[in-house]
Amino acid sequence: MGRFRQAAMDEGNEAGIDISPLMDCVFILLIFFIVTTTFVEETGVEVDKPQAASSVQQEKNSILIALTEKGEVVYGGREIGFSGIRPLVKRMLQKEEIPVIIQADTAAPSGMLVRVIDEAKLAGAETVSLSTLKPAS
Template sequence: MGKFGQNSEPEDEAAIDISPLIDCIFILLIFFIVTTTFVEETGIEVDKPQAASAGDLEKQSVMIAVTAEGQIVYGGKEIGMSGVQSTVRRFVEKDESTPVIIQVDEKAPSGLFVRVIDEAKLGGAAKVSVATQK
């Protein structure tokens, strides 16, 4: 018989293989990264007018802001009136159905707002909308 406290059979160590779990987590992570769509905001806060017929934003859109001071902003940078047409054209070349959404401050000059709409349409935008509050 052997010494007291010693087993004659070798002990099996219990181990959990976590590599399949890690593979599943990476696959889920890749799935969420690929299916996520990002909406690029204008980068500034404007006081939008209210409208009863307001709807939801589309996921893939070009958002341009017009401030009360008359600045025209896209992606947090002032692009000016001359930058509207080229910015819109860049997105419309990729997808012709990309809508342009203009966030205009209530106190912004209406003439400037109309010029931004015209520049967006000259850039090739088929659909130009105005962002409002419900």
């Protein structure tokens, strides 16, 4: 009888929970959330935005174009110039209809700002907005 008792005790010591299927599920969920996350692409240049009391939060998925005080047009950290606005906006709008947001510096000439807006509209952008700061209350 002692032999059976010893065998039963040995089997009980080896019993455990296999967590490898759980780890597989966790990694699959992690990959799913990484793939479906929408990343905001910044312009890559620091701009001193003007303040506006009527500013509202825009959707995150948009085309961000910066206009510096020196009159440089920047997208994704590189200067594209006025001639690069129209092809960029056309290419981005082929995937889906998204708004164009212009981050213009307060010292940027208004004529250049109008030109950036005009180029975006000529490329087919339905919504062109200006990025501003909400004044401190």
